[in-house]
């Protein structure tokens with residue numbers, strides 16, 4: 001059992017939890033993830049390591065409440081425990097030797113992007129961050145990003161905070177304006193990452209995407225997380241989650257991410273009603 | 281004592297095929313005491329028992345069977361326990377027809393003695409009647425780590441614990457048991473049997489740490505330098521699924537057998553109240569002919585599929601699965617499309633698989649393995665409706681341990697190289713089971729765990745002289 005030592009609502013749909021997991025905390029690096037099960041009947045869901053404290057032995061996760069398992073997770077409070085919590089999984093984001101990087105995050109993807117921006121900043125790399133949200137109420141980690149970024153652009157779809165528009169707009173301007181990035185690192189909804197890649201490709205700026213397919217074991221045993229990258233099958237949990245964005249077959253990934261839509265909708269309804277009545 | 285000269289084995293009491301293909305309860309319900317004694321009397325107590333030569337761990341088969349014939353079931357269990365740590369498991373899942381029973385003299389003119397069924401009976405009898413757990417031996421103060429909790433790891437841990445070692449088993453998943461819990465379905469191997477084995481180990485003082493991915497959470501080197509383990513046994517199995525690399529393999533509805541079976545067995549997706557989803561399918565095509573393929577096909581049927589096909593490129597005779605599993609699958613209504621090979625999976629407008637395109641095969645000249653090589657029949661393409669395709673083409677060892685352990689020698693396909701004591705190229709690191717041999721059997725994994733436990737014991741003793 002893994003105790004929740006801190007819980008904080010970042011916005012109405014995004015929650016932060018700091019969890020006691022000393023073995024994971026000891027080894028975790030930005031870009032890696034954990035898999036957890038809320039209780040003994042829970043499914044295994046992957047969440048990125050948003051932060052870690054090696055001394056305290058804690059790992060921070062930031063998750064968006066999107067369906068059954070995340071609703072259930074969000075129902076736990078400080079002092080409660082998570083049944084299973086395993087990691088760190090996946091390959092850490094490659095940061096060595098980078099001098100100038102644009103970090104592009106969308107929605108809860110910003111939670112995944114933040115530790116990478118922070119690490120790059122600490123390594124002395126120039127960091128330009130572009131973070132996008134649907135509206136003002138959903139903005140997260142703005143202060144944190146501003147501390148580790150040499151330039152920060154906050155975008156909202158409706159213009160209720162920061163600038164109005166999508167993340168690719170400032171990215172394109174920066175590149176067109178002559179910024180020479182060693183890499184663009186982008187994390188967010190599949191469709192956003194697909195557009196970021198479409199933006200950077202004409203300029204041939206290396207673009208790393210963080211893929212988040214459906215996973216079960218996270219150890220390379222089931223192949224459920226497979227993607228086509230450069231025409232070859234890769235397992236996101238062990239070969240990734242970071243991949244060369246120019247090589248990823250996004251359309252296939254988008255299609256595969258919708259494998260369990262019906263089931264998810266049902267689980268969502270069931271969880272919402274969990275405390276009201278029994279649902280069949 | 282009079283021998284029972286009936287040429288046929290006592291049939292195994294089982295659930296009716298049309299009942300069991302809708303539930304996950306165990307198919308075979310097991311011999312009663314009377315049937316067991318009757319079957320035991322079919323054993324001729326050969327002076328040179330060929331069956332023992334067929335057993336990878338050389339169980340004293342005639343000896344235990346003669347005790348069964350006398351009704352001394354616990355004594356029979358003690359005979360088996362000298363050579364095997366997992367009789368309740370092996371009695372259920374060993375390929376007896378190519379091991380002990382394949383050598384049995386009674387098999388020449390009739391059916392062999394039901395050695396596997398008797399082994400299972402004896403183990404179940406012991407489990408039902410001898411419920412007290414073993415005592416914890418006095419510690420010898422030496423620590424050994426075991427990576428992976430499949431049959432090889434559990435056996436190695438048990439043998440070392442009995443010798444007084446302080447053993448910790450590290451398992452990547454949230455539940456211990458390896459393939460026995462995530463792969464082999466409940467209807468063939470009830471999980472309570474595996475749990476009993478694990479409870480026994482815990483009573484011996486073995487610590488089981490789940491959610492520990494060795495190579496990520498802790499490396500093998502760190503286990504030995506930071507955590508004080510004098511030796512490590514690697515029993516990490518062969519869990520990496522193979523795909524065919526045919527078009528359409530990444531469509532929705534196409535799974536590896538490991539994914540499908542993990543959803544069903546480990547995550548209990550078939551049970552109310554379990555959060556892991558599994559698709560409801562109408563027509564399921566399982567590609568492959570081993571035990572894994574049979575398990576996937578029969579699980580799909582139990583989940584409510586209308587038609588379930590086994591698609592296999594060689595003939596019925598060549599199916600590598602245990603014969604009993606093939607028979608059970610046929611009785612339950614699985615459709616066998618043998619001498620058939622898929623060439624493409626076709627999707628619908630939503631990106632979900634809807635058909636599998638196959639070619640017919642015929643058997644040509646024998647290949648390097650001695651089996652006749654299947655070759656494609658010209659112009660034989662045809663399609664089968666399938667909204668779910670399960671790829672069961674075998675597995676390779678997971679590269680994680682190799683890639684995170686400096687100096688660990690492996691074969692090109694990933695199998696860890698060991699000597700006859702189970703020692704790897706890294707001092708103090710031993711290995712066994714599927715991680716060494718590639719996908720094999722429970723009994724071989726168990727045997728390898730025993731060998732390595734001996735090797736580790738000798739290594740630690742000589743080191744501390």
Ligand SMILES: Cc1cc2nc3c(=O)[nH]c(=O)nc-3n(C[C@H](O)[C@H](O)[C@H](O)COP(=O)(O)OP(=O)(O)OC[C@H]3O[C@@H](n4cnc5c(N)ncnc54)[C@H](O)[C@@H]3O)c2cc1C
Pocket residue numbers: 033043044045046047048049062063064065066067068069070071108111112211212213214215216241257258264265267268
């Ligand atoms: C490597 C990785 C890192 C991730 N990091 C984060 C993170 O830091 N914060 C965050 O909010 N989300 C993260 N996700 C996504 C998160 O795992 C899903 O949102 C979560 O599993 C949804 O579960 P649910 O039951 O609440 O929702 P559901 O209603 O079941 O699903 C909502 C959506 O989540 C996806 N999903 C469902 N089940 C899984 C699963 N077992 N594995 C992966 N995706 C699934 C599906 O595409 C689905 O459309 C990450 C995913 C991966 C693969």
Ligand SMILES: Cc1cc2nc3c(=O)[nH]c(=O)nc-3n(C[C@H](O)[C@H](O)[C@H](O)COP(=O)(O)OP(=O)(O)OC[C@H]3O[C@@H](n4cnc5c(N)ncnc54)[C@H](O)[C@@H]3O)c2cc1C
Pocket residue numbers: 373374375427428429430431432433450451452453457458459460463464465492493494495515516517518519541571572575602678680681712713714715719720721722723725
């Ligand atoms: C569906 C199916 C049906 C089968 N049917 C039969 C049958 O009828 N008869 C038969 O004899 N054999 C059968 N087999 C084969 C048999 O189960 C295996 O040969 C046997 O389980 C191998 O044992 P093992 O101890 O080597 O590894 P496994 O049982 O594979 O166990 C390995 C364990 O190590 C864990 N692990 C892996 N990597 C790490 C890591 N880095 N850190 C920590 N833990 C790790 C895994 O999660 C797993 O739990 C079947 C296999 C499958 C998949």
Ligand code: FES
Pocket residue numbers: 214215216217218219220221222223224225226235236237238
């Ligand atoms: S999640 Fe199972 S192989 Fe990646």
